[in-house]
Amino acid sequence: MSRDRQSDPYLRYDPSIEQALPDETEVTQAILESIARTNVASFKAHNHGIRQQHAKGQGYLKGELTVHDGLPDHLRQGLFATPGSYPIIVRLSTAFGDIRSDRIRVPRGMAIKVLGITGAKALPEDSSANQDFLLVNHKSYFSDARAYLTAQRSFELQPSTPDIALRAIGLISRGVVRLFAKPRGHALLMVARALGDDGNNILGERYYSQAALRFGDYVARLCANPVSPALRSLAGQPCHDGDHAVLDAVTAFFRANAAEYQICAQLGTDLARTPVEDASIDWPEDVAPAQALGSIRLPAQIADSPARRAYADDVLSFDPWRCLAAHRPLGSIMRVRRDAYRLSRTFRDEKNGQRLREPADISEFPD
Ligand code: HEM
Numbered sequence: 384m385s386r387d388r389q390s391d392p393y394l395r396y397d398p399s400i401e402q403a404l405p406d407e408t409e410v411t412q413a414i415l416e417s418i419a420r421t422n423v424a425s426f427k428a429h430n431h432g433i434r435q436q437h438a439k440g441q442g443y444l445k446g447e448l449t450v451h452d453g454l455p456d457h458l459r460q461g462l463f464a465t466p467g468s469y470p471i472i473v474r475l476s477t478a479f480g481d482i483r484s485d486r487i488r489v490p491r492g493m494a495i496k497v498l499g500i501t502g503a504k505a506l507p508e509d510s511s512a513n514q515d516f517l518l519v520n521h522k523s524y525f526s527d528a529r530a531y532l533t534a535q536r537s538f539e540l541q542p543s544t545p546d547i548a549l550r551a552i553g554l555i556s557r558g559v560v561r562l563f564a565k566p567r568g569h570a571l572l573m574v575a576r577a578l579g580d581d582g583n584n585i586l587g588e589r590y591y592s593q594a595a596l597r598f599g600d601y602v603a604r605l606c607a608n609p610v611s612p613a614l615r616s617l618a619g620q621p622c623h624d625g626d627h628a629v630l631d632a633v634t635a636f637f638r639a640n641a642a643e644y645q646i647c648a649q650l651g652t653d654l655a656r657t658p659v660e661d662a663s664i665d666w667p668e669d670v671a672p673a674q675a676l677g678s679i680r681l682p683a684q685i686a687d688s689p690a691r692r693a694y695a696d697d698v699l700s701f702d703p704w705r706c707l708a709a710h711r712p713l714g715s716i717m718r719v720r721r722d723a724y725r726l727s728r729t730f731r732d733e734k735n736g737q738r739l740r741e742p743a744d745i746s747e748f749p750d
Pocket of ligand 1: 414418433434435436437474475476492493494517518519524531591592593594699700701716717719720723724727728731
């Protein structure tokens, strides 16, 4: 890159910016064991292998990611190094590893699979030409793997917790969120924050990677912002008044409308203000403003069909570690995801008699 180190205001990627927790191996093992128990409990409840997180599919879409022409050098990194367009598959979802009524307000997810990319992959076993980005409508997350373990153990209780109890926790949590604008600290406070989601229309939300990833020479958090007027008019609109309110809103929208999001990067500047190992800290936008990289365009389409649902829920997996080496996930919260996603999808593949298949072409995504 043409910028020299002196004038460069951005944090350079270097392996030394990651610092493993002293007990990270044990903590990771305990998380995996808890995920395995949750998978089994959900399977018993649904008689089907479902995702351990974001189990409820809320819309299945195809579209295009266009990398802007004329990006400045510091943004021309990894997938965004050269202008161009790629087909994408998007799975919208709601959080937690159970399939419940949308009256329970939980975080919204947007998983994006970019097809046909080139370049060295982060993991040697990843032979696909695909890059996955996983985003959620909350800016930040549990601080580290240890905090996630506390939360993960509470997720184990979810399949046996009645809807009414989860809704009551949500109500209290929204009060907590209002009292403490940004509840950080104890992992269970963060769970409360997640359960205190506003329950707005999934399409009008902003989505965040919540934790850091390598951005070529730099380090970034990614986000996707709704930009087309029809999408923007949905921002902040409540969507929790029916068991299937979220998917109903998505299918109704895409019957008549196209959607456009802008995909952006916040570039880290220094480990104090834009940390890599503590994912609970929002990267301040005055220090690390969101810089546009490209657009995600989703044409009007049938956003749900039995064939799409079966394919996206059961054949596909989205995994932050299915990525270019240039977009390697960073920080302990990201490192534990490496084995967690593999474990969850292997479980559901086995239970559903599926074989994980990465699409080589967008035509594999059914109508
Ligand atoms: C950095 C914050 C995180 C974000 C933004 C995030 C986002 C997501 C999203 C959007 C999905 C749904 C993917 C799909 O549609 O297939 C998902 C699934 C999942 N997440 Fe996360 N997640 C985060 C952290 C974690 C952590 C720390 C763990 C565990 C250590 C985890 C475990 C899982 C698992 C097991 C699945 C299901 C995978 C499958 O069965 O294919 N996530 N996550």
